[in-house]
Amino acid sequence: MRKWLPLTAVSLGAFMLLVDVTIVTVALPDMAKGLRTGFTDLQWVLDIYALALAALLLGAGSLADRFGRRKLYLGGLVLFAAASLACGLAQNGAELIIFRGLQGIGGAAMFATTMALLNTSYQGRDRGVAFGVWGAVNGAAAAAGPIVGGLLTEHLGWRWIFFINLPISVVAVAVTLRAVQESRDPQARGLDLPGLVTFTVAAGALTYALIRGAGEGWTSASTLGLFALSLVALIGFVVVELRGSHPMFDLGLLRNPGFTGVLAGGMLLSVAAFSYLVYTSLWLQSVRGLGPVAAGLGLVPMSALAFVVAAIVGRRLHAAPPRLTIGGGLVLIAVGALLQAMIGPGSSWPVLVPGLAVAGAGVGLATPAMAAAAMSAVPQRRSGMAGGALNTARQLGNALGIAVLGAVFQAGLEDRLHGGVLPDAKQAADALTAGQAGAVIGHAPVAERAAVADLVHEAFAVGLRDAFLVSGGLGLLGAALVFALVGRGSAGGGRVAAAAAEPAAAVPAGH
Incomplete structure (x- = not known):
C-alpha cells in the first residue's frame, strides 16, 4: 500500500545503518589479513563509526528541524x-578507517x-504500527x-559487507523521493x-575516552584528558543552550521526568542488550571454532x-502505558543476560539460546x-530534536557498554x-581479546597444550559470565529508572501514539 512507502524508506535506511554498527564484528580477522594490518588497529573500524554516530546525532536532528528532515535524510x-x-575499495587500514x-x-x-x-508521516493507530515496525x-x-x-564474508569476501549497501541505498533514495x-x-x-x-566535542571526546580507556587504562593521561575535555565542552553546551535565543536542544525537557526516563532507558537498553554481542561473537569463533x-x-x-x-x-499494544512496555522490556533484557551467565568452560552456542531469545523479546x-x-514529549515541530536526543543516548550507551563490558570481560x-x-x-588476555585463542594454545609447549586449552576455555567463560552479570544488573537499573520516572501521563505513559499526534503535546509526566 502506498501509505506505507514512507515507512519502507525509513526502515531501509535505519536497518542498513544499524546493521553496519555490528556487521564488521565477524569480518575483522579477514580484513586484517586482506589489508595486511593488525587486528587491534582495525578495531577502529568499529569504533570510528560509533564515534561519529554518538557525536553527531543530536546536531543532525537540530539541522533537520531547521533545513528539512527529508533533505537531510537523503x-x-x-x-x-x-x-x-x-570502504569496499579501500587498499589499507587507514583508508578503511577514514571512509x-x-x-x-x-x-x-x-x-x-x-x-x-x-x-510527521503517520497519525493515530497508523503511527503506532509505524513505530512498531521501526522498533x-x-x-x-x-x-x-x-x-x-x-x-557475506564467508561466501563473497569482507568487501561485500560494504558493497551490499549500494543497491539498498538506491532503493531507499528512490522510495524517499517518491x-x-x-x-x-x-x-x-x-x-x-x-x-x-560544544555538544559534538563533548559527545565525541566522551566516546573517544571510553574507547581509549578500555585499551590504554582509565587513569592514563590521554584518557583523563579526554574526559576533562568532554566535561568542559558539556558545561559550555549547557551555558550556550541556556543563554542562546535559538537553542538546538531545549534543556527544559529534562525537567520532564518522563522524557528523562526514556533517555535513561534508551541508554541502558543499548548497554544491557547489545554491548556484549562483540564478545559473544569472539567466543563463538575464537574459542568454539x-x-x-x-x-x-x-x-x-x-x-x-x-x-x-x-x-x-x-x-496490538500501541496504546499501552510506555512505563510498562519499556520497563517490562528492560526487565526481560536483564533476565536474558542473566540466563546467558549460565555459561561454563564446556558450553557452546546452545547455552546462549534461551537468554538471547528472552533479551530479544x-x-x-x-x-x-x-x-x-520520546516523540510525545515534545511538540511535533521539534521531533527531530527529540529523535536525535534519544538516538544519541542509545549510541552513547552502546559506546559506554562496549567499554565497560570490555573492561569487565578482560578483568x-x-x-x-x-x-x-x-x-x-x-599478555595472554590481550591476545585472547584480539581473537587469538588458537595462537595462544598453539604456541604452548606440546606437553602443556591440553592444559592451556582448558585454561583458555575456562577464562573465556569467566569473562563472559561477568559481562553478562553486569549487563543484567544494568538492565534492572534501567527498568527501575523507567518505572520511577516515566509516569502515567501522555509524556511518559498512557496513549502515547495518540499523544504524539498532537502538534504541541508537551504534557508533564504524571499528568
Whole structure:
C-alpha cells in the first residue's frame, strides 16, 4: 500500500545503518589479513563509526528541524552509499578507517531523522504500527549484523559487507523521493552553531575516552584528558543552550521526568542488550571454532524475537502505558543476560539460546514504545530534536557498554589466567581479546597444550559470565529508572501514539 512507502524508506535506511554498527564484528580477522594490518588497529573500524554516530546525532536532528528532515535524510543516504563504496575499495587500514568515519557521518544524518519522518508521516493507530515496525527493524538490525556479515564474508569476501549497501541505498533514495514529504520546524530561526560545536566535542571526546580507556587504562593521561575535555565542552553546551535565543536542544525537557526516563532507558537498553554481542561473537569463533556464518546464526534468537515482538507491540499494544512496555522490556533484557551467565568452560552456542531469545523479546517490547514516548514529549515541530536526543543516548550507551563490558570481560580473563600455566596472564588476555585463542594454545609447549586449552576455555567463560552479570544488573537499573520516572501521563505513559499526534503535546509526566 502506498501509505506505507514512507515507512519502507525509513526502515531501509535505519536497518542498513544499524546493521553496519555490528556487521564488521565477524569480518575483522579477514580484513586484517586482506589489508595486511593488525587486528587491534582495525578495531577502529568499529569504533570510528560509533564515534561519529554518538557525536553527531543530536546536531543532525537540530539541522533537520531547521533545513528539512527529508533533505537531510537523503543527504545522509547519498553520503552513506558513497562512503560504503569507498570502504569496499579501500587498499589499507587507514583508508578503511577514514571512509568508515564518513559512513558514520552519513548514518548520523539518517538516524537523526528517521523518528521525525515517521512522526510527521503517520497519525493515530497508523503511527503506532509505524513505530512498531521501526522498533522491530531497530531490534533485529543490531543482532542481524553479525549474521549478514558472516554470510557475506564467508561466501563473497569482507568487501561485500560494504558493497551490499549500494543497491539498498538506491532503493531507499528512490522510495524517499517518491513517497516522503518534506517537514521542518517552521519556527526555527538560525543555526545554533555554538551548541552544535560544544555538544559534538563533548559527545565525541566522551566516546573517544571510553574507547581509549578500555585499551590504554582509565587513569592514563590521554584518557583523563579526554574526559576533562568532554566535561568542559558539556558545561559550555549547557551555558550556550541556556543563554542562546535559538537553542538546538531545549534543556527544559529534562525537567520532564518522563522524557528523562526514556533517555535513561534508551541508554541502558543499548548497554544491557547489545554491548556484549562483540564478545559473544569472539567466543563463538575464537574459542568454539565456529565460522562467521555459524557464529552469526547463533545470534538469530535475539534478532528473530526482537522483530516479531516489536511488530506485535506496534499493532496490538500501541496504546499501552510506555512505563510498562519499556520497563517490562528492560526487565526481560536483564533476565536474558542473566540466563546467558549460565555459561561454563564446556558450553557452546546452545547455552546462549534461551537468554538471547528472552533479551530479544525485551528489545522488541521496549523499542517501539520508547520511540513513541520520546516523540510525545515534545511538540511535533521539534521531533527531530527529540529523535536525535534519544538516538544519541542509545549510541552513547552502546559506546559506554562496549567499554565497560570490555573492561569487565578482560578483568575476568586475567583473573582466571593468573596462577595458571601461562607465564604472562596480561599478555595472554590481550591476545585472547584480539581473537587469538588458537595462537595462544598453539604456541604452548606440546606437553602443556591440553592444559592451556582448558585454561583458555575456562577464562573465556569467566569473562563472559561477568559481562553478562553486569549487563543484567544494568538492565534492572534501567527498568527501575523507567518505572520511577516515566509516569502515567501522555509524556511518559498512557496513549502515547495518540499523544504524539498532537502538534504541541508537551504534557508533564504524571499528568
